Structures are given as structure tokens and as C-alpha cells.
């Protein structure tokens with residue numbers, strides 16, 4: 001079990017929350033300024049927007065940000081998702097209602113599309129850039145906690161370690177709890 005949902009949530013947290021050491025929001029690297037209003041998990045036309053930054057002071061266009069864990073990365077599926085979001089934006093009544101007017105500010109203004117993919121997949125950036133989608137690369141070390149000894153085993157890649165490094169218990173005892181050394185940068189490809 002790869003615990004993809006947890007990794008996806010950890011990524012959304014790392015992107016939107018301030019980094020204490022850097023005193024910087026990774027989200028600011030995407031939208032150009034810190035302290036912006038954002039929301040996550042917005043349903044649009046059978047899909048979900050991972051992070052939505054609405055138009056606000058200093059942000060002229062809303063941002064639709066897709067966050068990818070890198071497991072089974074499927075570029076065409078992501079492109080099709082953006083295509084559907086784009087259509088929904090231009091079709092009246094297809095955006096969700098009921099978020100206390102939060103989305104009113106974004107109606108009628110076509111969003112900026114961005115995708116966040118693992119650094120290891122940087123070579124796929126041109127596929128997105130050709131569609132005018134900005135690409136950001138994330139890197140980080142996965143932290144797996146052992147249910148038995150409570151120690152942390154670090155994962156060098158996206159795969160789950162085979163066993164706990166402290167007590168040697170097998171991978172079934174490991175649960176994904178954190179993402180260390182997180183970094184986000186814009187692709188230069």
C-alpha cells in the first residue's frame with residue numbers, strides 16, 4: 001500500500017504552509033506573493049482542483065494548481081483535466097456554488113494553470129509548457145513511522161522502504177507521516 005492520499009495531502013500542506021526555516025511560503029513561488037487566500041479540493045466538472053488561489057489584492061488572475069505525487073504520472077490525463085477545467089470556466093453555472101462567495105471573484109476570469117510534479121519527472125515539463133501550463137518541481141524525503149518501535153525510517157525515493165531501519169520489522173509496520181527537506185522550484189526546462 002503506497003498511501004498516496006496521505007502523500008497528496010502532505011504535498012498540499014507543504015505548498016500552502018509557511019516554511020519556518022525559510023520564512024517563506026512555497027505557494028508564493030507559484031503566485032508571486034505570500035499570504036494569499038487559497039482553498040483546496042474544489043469540485044469542477046467531475047474533477048477536483050487541488051489548490052485554488054482566487055483573484056485578490058496583488059493577484060490579477062486566479063490560479064488552478066494540480067499537485068502530483070508522481071505515482072503513475074499520466075501527463076495526458078492531467079492535460080485532459082485542465083481542458084475540462086478550462087471549459088467549465090467559460091460555461092455559466094458549471095463552477096461550484098455555496099462557498100460564501102469565495103468563487104464569485106474568479107468567475108469570468110480565465111485562470112492560470114499550474115502543475116506541481118516530482119523533480120524526478122522534470123523531463124515531462126515541455127508537455128505541459130506547450131499547453132501554457134506552468135510547471136513546478138517538488139522534492140522531499142518521505143518519513144515513515146514504525147508502528148512497533150515508533151522510529152522514523154527515511155525513504156530516498158517515492159517507494160515505501162522494505163523495512164523499518166530501527167527494528168527491522170517489515171514494511172507493513174510503516175506509515176507515511178511526513179515530508180522532510182521539502183523544496184519547490186519552477187522548472188527551467
Ligand SMILES: [Zn+2]
Nearest residue numbers: 146149164167
Ligand atoms: Zn521499527
